[in-house]
Each structure stands twice: as structure tokens, then as C-alpha cells.
Amino acid sequence: MKIRTSSHCLPRDDDGRPSSDAVSITQWDGGFIAALADGAGTAAAAREAAEHAVTMIGTHYRSHPLGWTPGKALRETVRMINRGLWNESLARFARTEMVCTLAVALYDEGILTHLGIGDSRIYLLRAGELQQLTTDDIDPLQTNRLTKALGAGESLSATSFKMSLEAGDTLFLCSDGIHHHLPDDAIYEALASGTSARHLAKQARDASPEETRDDCAAIRIDIDSLEWTARREDHQLPVPEKLAAGQKHDGWSLIRSFGANDRCWLAEREGCRQVMKFAPLEAIDQAAMVEAFLKETWNAIRFSEEAPFVKAWENPARSSLYYNMEFVDAPGLANLLKQRRLQVDETVQLGHFLAGTGIRLLRHDLLHGDIKPENILIGSAYDSVFFKLIDLGSSCEVFSRNSRAGTASYLAPERFKNAPISERTEVFSIGVTLYEAVAGQLPFGQIERFQTPNFRDPKPPGTHNPLVPPWLDAVILRACAIDPEERYSHFSELLFDLANPQKVRPWHPAKAPLIERHPVLFWKCAAIFLAILAVVLAIRLGSASK
Template identity: 50%
Template sequence: MKVLSTSFGLPRNEGDPSSDAFAVRAWDQTVIAVLCDGAGTGTPAREAAQRAVSTLIENYSARPRSWDPPRALTEFTRILNRSFYQESIARYERPEMVSTLAAAVIEGNRLYGVNLGDSRISLWRNDRLFTLSEDHVDDDQRNMLTRALGMTEETTPNVFHIDLEDGDVALLCSDGLSNHLEPEQIDNALRQRSSARSLVHSALLHAKTETMDDISAVVLDIQKTGQLRAMSERALTIPETLAKGQVIDGYELIRSFQGTDRVWLAEKEHQRVVIKFAPVEATSSEPHLNAFVREAWNATRVQTEHFVRSHEPAGQTLRYYVMEFVDAPSLCSVLRERLLSVDSALALGHFLAEASQTLLRLDLAHGDIKPENILCAGDYARLTFKLVDLGSAVELFSISSRAGTASYLAPERFHGAPISERTEIFAIGVTLYQALTRKLPYGEIERFQTPVFSPARGLTKLNPNVPPWLETVVRRAITISPERRYQHYSELLHDLRNPAKVQPFFEHATPLVERISPRFYKVGFFLLLIANLILLLKLISTH
């Protein structure tokens, strides 16, 4: 396969940032091009366009093997749309992160596309220009979008495909180009194999002051198509029962984990691994199947030292994924025997914040941070950690997810608030509190309770080894008021790394006597002592 790509864009006003974003990536016999136009000139729209481009390309390049291109483009577009909408509501109380979307994927000899809004995808072939996408605009007011990323919580993207021929040319462009060039002009330019830069400058020449807009284009010159890759891999079945000694694709099942027969310790070629099988319900329930596919996808694309490494073996015959076996107890098991030292608790805090930042880069939140999902390796003096169970991982700002364990849920989650960095920080704080005291700051909470939260008892009263600055960090992480909590993982990490810069923090209900620094009492004591000595000396001199 031989595909030459060019891309270029110009902002509405020279020197200003553009609300358009675009990128192209190629690997093996796959090329993906994405172009987005933020709906407006504000920062949220520009951020939406940039994130949509990078996220869609990253997600597609790591798509679940069981999803064909149309399914992957549809699912990823819906995830992006819901994420932008819910984040807008959380941050701005109205849809602000809104963008058009035009994406084209070339695999072998076929082009797959998806679009929302009025950014177009066209194909030139044999002196004819075809528009493959749909314009989602109002019939009377053509500048009003009827569908776009982030405009509503749910949307239906336009998904299509077409077989390719050698010599075809695909064009992705924003409305800044399609509004200023006639189809005949675009047809003529593509006939001459014009670059994206040439097309954009041509549109700029035809633009008027009152119609000026950001202008962007991506041109894919398909000089030679590849052989269509075999997408019809053997369907993966889901076993109803599993038993010790059973051999699956070379893996021998040794024993089941976690009180379920869907997670097994297995061995292949003298190497032990953990295998997680899809639930039996996924055989007849598409939501269960989609949830497992997404879990496997999340697990296999998170490849850092903070997580257990996972993969889907080539040639597998059943629906499962494989994880490395880490022979280490959970933090929950460790805490049954002893508290963590202050140094180990600090290492745990750094680890959880960094692991959460890794997920953040994928627009994900773990959703169920707690001691049961943290493995502890090493000895008493030096512990290292692994975060497990990405089955609860969800997109940030998800409001439909019920992920999480009640005792670690931020108070606002009980009232329908979305999952965010600050709700995850609450779970990190509760975990640190428990690691240092073996107690939960707000006690055991049942899932269907609507608890009443009162300020937690101070850490130093339960563990005098905890330094005051660390108590302040944990107190701020688990504060009842979400506005006063750390808003971002980076803020939490900054304080963990810079004890001398930690600012005092108290709950609103904390008595004044506890808010005053001990240093105040010490200074006051010496000042009163000096005053009394002066008075005593005056009294003696008088007599």
C-alpha cells in the first residue's frame, strides 16, 4: 500500500490560535486521518478539537481486536461525545467543548469514515468528486450545527465505507475550505494532485473579510491500495465452565482467583500468568460483552510500571486476556497485620497519583481505588505497588457509571456527581488515611446509603508518627467540600514532593483551638513569660 498524505491549516486571523486540529498516522496497512473544527473561537472548543484528534487516533491504533473499523469508529466517537458533554456540564454547566469531527481510515483497499457536523470527507476518482460525509447543519441557517461532538449527551455519528482503487484521492476539510471553494474548484485541484497547503491558500484567496474562518485540509493520495486484511478472524467463544487442569491455547489452568471461576492462575512454558475470561452473561448480553471488551482494551493499552501488564494472545480461541502474575499480597492483606510506615505511605501516595495521571492521559479514571486493588511487593522497609482491576475504569466525567466502593466514594458521588480527578483524589486520600491508621475516615458505608459526613478524626491522634504536613495533605484530599479538595493529581503530587510548601488546611467545622498552630502557643507562652518577668522586676524596683 502506498498513500501519500499532506496536511495544512491557517487560523482566521494571523497570529491567533486556530480552532481547527488535524493529524495523520500510518502503520502496517492502516492510515488514519482526523480533522476537527472547534465550534467557536473560545478555549473549550479549541481544546475539544485538539483532544478529539489525538484521542481518536490513539484509541483507534489500540482498538480491541474483536471490533471491526465501523464498530471502533462508532464506539470511540460516542465515548468522545459523552466525555466532552459531561465534562462541559461539570466545568461550565452547559455544552462548551463542542467540535465537528471528520475521520477517515484506510485499511488495505477500503476507506472507512465517520463524521459529525460540517467538516467534510470527499473522494476524487476518475475526474469525479464524491462527498462521502453528511453535513449536519440546519436547513435554513447553514451555519447552525445540528449534530457535533459534545453538543448532546448521546449522538449518532454518520459512519460509512467505500472500496478504493489505485489513484483515488481522499480529502478531509473544515467548512473554512468547503465554504470558499466550489466543488468544481476542488475537483480540479485534486485532479492535479494539489497538496493540502495549495488547497488552503486557494480557499484563502476566495475568502472575504466577513466570511473569513479557520481553514484546514488533509489530502490522502492513494497511489496504490493494499490487499484487504483478513478482518474475519475466527469468532471467539465464551466458555460456560472452566476446571483445574484444563488446557486452553497452551495455558494450563492451575487454580481460580477471587472466589470466581472467571479469573485463573495458569501456566504456559513454565511461565505463570493470570487469565481473565469474559463473563458467561456476555454470551447473550451485548452490554456485558462490550463491557468486557472495553476492560480488555483498557488493560492492554495501559503499559507502565504502575499496572499489571496485559495482552491478548495471537490466535486465541476463547474470549479472554492474559495478565502478568505478580506474587504479592494486596494492601488490604498487609493492613490486617500492620500499619504502613510513613515512608511507605508517602511512596503509596506518589504511586497512586502517578498511576492516576497515566490513566488521565487516556481520558480514564480507575473508578475503584482501594487497598484491595493495590498489590504490595518488597519488604517492610521498601514497598513497591501495582494497581489492578481495570474492570471499573471509566471515562472521566462519566455520570452514568456506578463504579467504586461506597466507603471510598467522594460525598458528591452519592448525589450523582460525575467521576473526576477530585473524586479519584478523595479515594486516594481515604486509602492513605487507612494505610496510616487502619481505619476509614468516615467509617464503613453501604453502597445504597446516603451518608452524612462529619469531619474525620485527625491522623496524628490515631498515629503520632504522622508528620503534621502529611496530615494536612491527607485532610485536604478527603475534605467533604469538593471545591476545597485538590482539584488535580498534579496539585496532590506537588504537596507530596514539597513538604515545606504545604499550606495549612482545616475543615470549616474544625474548632478554632485546633486551627491555631502549636507554634502560636509556644510564642505566646514566652511572650507572657517575658511580660511577667518585666512586671516582676518593676514591682521589685518600686519597693
């Protein structure tokens, strides 16, 4: 296909203040995605929200599973962005601040899919007629009040629409700063005469009175020609029931499965190796399991370019439901721990890795959900070690899960009482993993899946490994504290203590005796008590002698 594009964001005034609007256009062979967002308000948070929204649209849509239609992938991406903005607003401002409108025009698989949230609009100019494709989400009684916006609520129901495009069509995306001050006939005349997005934005700003002037953003896309784009078949790929060594799938021979999971295999073809992860057996007759696997695929692919994770991709010509991952020739941490404990410096490095990876996922509103040695690869690089986190099958949005999903021995105590998954519960899993890595055993023992354990304060890791310094004892015990209020609240707090051993506070459980929590205070109190007791006894002895 051949298209011509122009886009521009124009601030309300020429006073150096940046625009609160944002635009992006991403193109590939046979498709494009254009996004325009208008920050709700003039605060820096609104501008951040708009820039984040258009950046994430372009970044994450292209990594969606092949099993999703363009509309499904677009709606899922928008839902993810909305929840991320909502949670970031609460975390940073304790109120709704990061809010914006959104308009998206997506051309993929030969179909135009469009979506509008708020009052940013999409127009289509075709054969001399201008049509508004989106509907404004405005309160009919208060025309300045949005009924729907990105980041304004914890959940968002976005509806996408699809239609065909034709050569000669023009798509126009704009913020309310334009359509509030330019009527449709003025927009039509500007588009028909070939006016660029920049000049249209300036025309709207010049036409607006001072009291209603606003930032102006626009994207213009002219469709010169369209090529045929292959449509992916809508039927679901089959799920293989039995997998065995020697079987071939799309030219790859299965060599061996990983661990007890016979759905994840090492495969080889012409001397090259890769990992193939197949959908679970339950996906054969459970649509929910198919959807969960496709979501896992999406997460694996969109994070595969980041260092903590292995690379992942999909084979467009696959004959069954699976995705591919690079084969990292490194043992699992669980297998290594059967041979030896980690050294202190390796344990500290592991803590840095897990907390840092948690922060990366949290930026996308996600938590891993199953941190444990079995999901960590450890390899050697010259004179140091490196780690990789695998298996995003349990990953989920923060606060979205109240079940015991995960591995029982690494679940925070509150998860057994239906508390939602959170940053604190992930910190607990990290703490248990670090304890096991350096001490050679679990702090709370082996816990079965359906067991409701009675947690007791564990012994310091240093009692099992005399090489563990007191400061690391304190960090690990604080990370896996039974009471969530005594635990690190954020990954960043754990990272800070790991990087600053001299600033780590001694750790004592809240119920510990005073002599353990504050020994100096205890002995001061004891000395004062004994002094008072001595004075009282002296007075009584003096009285008795008289």
C-alpha cells in the same frame, strides 16, 4: 496496500497566528486512519480542541478490542473525545469553548469507514467522478450555524458509514475554509490533476475574499493498490463457564486465580508467565456484560503503556473471550497490610501515586471507580517501593454513574445517596485507602454492600499510629471528609499538600467545637468575656458597698 498521502494546515493570514485546524494520518499494515478537525472559532481553546481530537483518534482507535467492528470502535472513540472536550471546557472556562468539527476516513479490515461531524467534508474521486461522502450538519435557516459539533454537548450521536475502496481512488478531507471558496468542479479539477493538499489549501485561500477568509486544512490520500485484509469474524467468542488450575487455554496453563475472583488467572507456558482475565459468567447470556467487558479491555489496552498501569493486550488467535496482562511479581497492598502498616514515607508516596494516576485518567474523562488496597500492587525497587493500579473493570466516565458500584467501605457518603461519581468521590476513596495503609484500619469501619451507613468523623490516623505527623493527619482527614464541600475538590490539591507539608492547614470538621477549630480565637474570646465579667462584677460590688 500502497497509498500516497499529503496533508496541510494553512492559517487564515500570514501574520504568525497558527491555524485552528488540525490533521493527522496514521498508517499500519493493511490500514490507515485520517482525521481532520476544524476548531470552531479563533480562540486558543478551539485550536486545542482540534489538535486533541485528531491526536486521540489516531492514538486510541488502534487499541480497540478485537470484538468491536471498526465502525463501533470509531464511534466509541469519537464519543469519548466529545465527552472529554465537554468536561474540560466546563472545568476550565465554565462554558462551552473547546469545540471543533471532525472528518475521519478509516480503512481497516478491507472496508472504508467514514464519519463526519459539523461541516468538514470527505470527498471520493473515483473513475472521473467526484462524490461527497459526508453530509454537512448546518442549520438550513442559518447557514453559519452548526447543528452538530465535537465538544458542543455532553453527549454526541455520531453515525459512521462503510463502503469498499478500489485501487485508483482518491480520498480528500477538507475544512470549510476550502469547500466554501472552491466549488466542487474546482476541487475535482485540482484532484484529477494531482494537486497536493498544500497547493489545494493555498488555492482556496487565494480565492477567498478578505471578509470570509478562513483557515484551510486538507488531506489527500491516493490509493495505488489494495491488498486482501483478513476480516475478523462477527460472531461472539465463547465465555468459559468453569475455570480450574491445570486447564489449558490457547496453549497457556492456568496456575492459580487471584483472590476471590476466579475469572482472573496466572497462566504459564514454556516458563513464561502472564495474567489472563476472562469475561464474567454473566456475559454468557447478557449482551450488556459482553459490551462492558470489551470496554474494560479497551481501557486496559490503551492505558497499558503508561507507568501506573500493567501492560495489557489481546491475542488475535484467542478461542474464548479474555484479554492478557503482564505478570508483575509484586504483592497486593491488601495482603501487605495484613502483615504491617505502611511507613509514613511509603504512605506519602502512595498518595502521590494515586492522585497522579487519577489525573492521568481524568485527562481521558475517566475515573477508576474502585480504588482500594486490593487493586494496588506494591513492589520493591532497590531502596524504594513502586505501585501499580490494576482492574479497570469499574472505570467509567466522570459523572456517568449514579449507582453504588465499587466497594462499599471506600465509597464516598454521597454515593450512597445516588450522587454521581466525580473527582471528589475518587479523592474520598484515596483518603480511605491512605488512612487504612498508615493506621491499619478503616476510618469508618467495614461497610457491607447493601448497607446505608451512618458516617461519623473518624479519629486522626495518628491516634492509631503515633509516627504519623500532624500534617499528614490533616491531609488524610481532609481527603476522606464526610461533607464533600470540606473535601479536596481536585487531585491536584491533594498532590500539592502532600508535596508541601509546611503549607498544610490544620484539619477540623466544620461541626467541631470552636476550641478545636480555632483554639487561639477561643481563648481570646474567653479572655474578653472574663474581663467583661470582672468589670461588671466590680461595678456591682462597688454599688453594693455604697
